[in-house]
Amino acid sequence: MTIRDVIIIGGGASGSTAAYHLAKNKHKVTILEKNSAHLIKPCGGGMSAAVQQWFPFDLSPIVDEIIEKVEFTWCLNDRVIADLPGSSPFWIVKRENLDLFLINEAIDSGAEVLTSFNVINIKKFNNLWKIKAIDGRELETKAVVIADGSNSPWSQKFKLGPNQLHHASTYSIRLQGNGLLKKRTARFEFGLVKNGFAWAFPLKDEINVGVGTFIGDNQSSIPIEGILEKLLPNLGFNPKEGKKQKASLRVWNGHHSLNGEGIILIGDAASLCDPFLAEGLRPAILSGYEAAKSLNMWLKGDIENLDSYSIAIKKKWGYSMAWAKRISQVFYRFPKIGYNLGIKRPTAPKRIAQILSGEMGYEDIAQRVLKRLILRSKVN
Numbered sequence: 001m002t003i004r005d006v007i008i009i010g011g012g013a014s015g016s017t018a019a020y021h022l023a024k025n026k027h028k029v030t031i032l033e034k035n036s037a038h039l040i041k042p043c044g045g046g047m048s049a050a051v052q053q054w055f056p057f058d059l060s061p062i063v064d065e066i067i068e069k070v071e072f073t074w075c076l077n078d079r080v081i082a083d084l085p086g087s088s089p090f091w092i093v094k095r096e097n098l099d100l101f102l103i104n105e106a107i108d109s110g111a112e113v114l115t116s117f118n119v120i121n122i123k124k125f126n127n128l129w130k131i132k133a134i135d136g137r138e139l140e141t142k143a144v145v146i147a148d149g150s151n152s153p154w155s156q157k158f159k160l161g162p163n164q165l166h167h168a169s170t171y172s173i174r175l176q177g178n179g180l181l182k183k184r185t186a187r188f189e190f191g192l193v194k195n196g197f198a199w200a201f202p203l204k205d206e207i208n209v210g211v212g213t214f215i216g217d218n219q220s221s222i223p224i225e226g227i228l229e230k231l232l233p234n235l236g237f238n239p240k241e242g243k244k245q246k247a248s249l250r251v252w253n254g255h256h257s258l259n260g261e262g263i264i265l266i267g268d269a270a271s272l273c274d275p276f277l278a279e280g281l282r283p284a285i286l287s288g289y290e291a292a293k294s295l296n297m298w299l300k301g302d303i304e305n306l307d308s309y310s311i312a313i314k315k316k317w318g319y320s321m322a323w324a325k326r327i328s329q330v331f332y333r334f335p336k337i338g339y340n341l342g343i344k345r346p347t348a349p350k351r352i353a354q355i356l357s358g359e360m361g362y363e364d365i366a367q368r369v370l371k372r373l374i375l376r377s378k379v380n
């Protein structure tokens with residue numbers, strides 16, 4: 001049996017990024033993807049242009065829209081419109097296009113992709129990993145990258161990542177046409193959604209609408225019909241339009257080791273998604289890039305273990321997420337105060353853009369924001 005250098009489970013944004021960089025370094029890498037086609041994934045597709053730094057090729061062919069303005073509302077009123085600073089561009093992509101584009105770049109660099117390969121077992125024997133598919137196929141590899149998203153069972157099985165998983169509950173809808181949503185404008189609605197927010201992001205000739213809740217019992221259901229009854233007409237659509245996709249999204253929940261002997265967790269499987277704004281694409285791509293970097297050195301024998309990966313993610317992402325989690329817990333408990341004192345501040349859109357672009361971390365603004373929210377919630 002051929003022994004691969006690295007097998008990557010999952011061909012989403014994180015897995016395909018890791019595959020591209022490993023293949024570029026001449027490693028024998030295979031992506032195993034359970035689906036056979038790139039389906040519409042539940043995702044807003046909002047992505048900071050900062051992700052371009054992790055690829056030598058141009059990502060602009062898959063950018064549907066470049067956002068110039070953000071519009072915030074509270075219960076569809078109390079509107080705030082702000083220009084985004086040009087220094088921190090925010091892109092909207094169709095997830096299926098992004099994933100396909102990255103997979104094709106990985107293939108062009110020498111990666112192999114096996115589709116309809118639903119992994120059901122991962123075991124280690126004598127320093128090699130054996131990966132088994134539901135249809136009985138079996139492969140062997142020196143290292144395995146877990147990139148199978150929010151429902152990954154492997155983090156728990158190998159005791160990597162948070163021992164207590166935290167999930168945001170979400171709904172996502174793709175609608176035909178732009179409705180009343182202005183071109184190049186992203187819309188965020190607070191107030192209609194308890195413990196969370198709704199968003200509408202423009203694509204070329206469609207829009208992505210979504211709803212997410214971030215604290216409390218993650219199993220509790222979102223009253224989606226009632227929310228859409230109000231939100232969609234406000235965006236110029238019929239509330240019954242579009243196919244709703246429900247998804248549970250694993251969000252960041254503490255600093256934990258994300259690697260073991262020859263095994264690495266990336267993207268949603270590693271619980272990297274921002275627990276305040278649900279930004280998951282940038283950490284998925286960052287973690288795919290960092291995983292490939294550590295694996296490349298490990299496979300060449302330059303390092304003894306993969307700890308450099310967990311350390312890099314903690315430094316480049318985790319410290320900021322620790323503050324995002326604290327802000328999320330206060331903000332979504334007192335959202336009206338958060339809206340008035342945080343979002344409506346003239347500097348808010350600029351700060352959000354700076355956070356999403358990585359120019360600033362949550363820690364840079366956290367102290368000031370928390371002080372303001374806690375003081376005000378005590379007064380009320």
Ligand SMILES: Cc1cc2nc3c(=O)[nH]c(=O)nc-3n(C[C@H](O)[C@H](O)[C@H](O)COP(=O)(O)OP(=O)(O)OC[C@H]3O[C@@H](n4cnc5c(N)ncnc54)[C@H](O)[C@@H]3O)c2cc1C
Nearest residue numbers: 010012013014034043044045046119148149267268280281
């Ligand atoms: C409603 C919603 C809206 C969002 N909006 C945004 C946004 O606007 N901006 C943003 O930055 N982030 C957003 N996110 C988060 C973002 O979508 C995720 O963080 C991102 O998709 C993570 O990529 P990934 O590669 O880790 O996982 P995924 O994209 O989930 O990829 C995992 C892959 O693994 C495959 N797989 C699963 N199980 C197996 C198996 N057993 N065998 C083989 N393959 C398997 C799956 O088919 C899939 O292709 C949103 C998420 C949701 C749910």
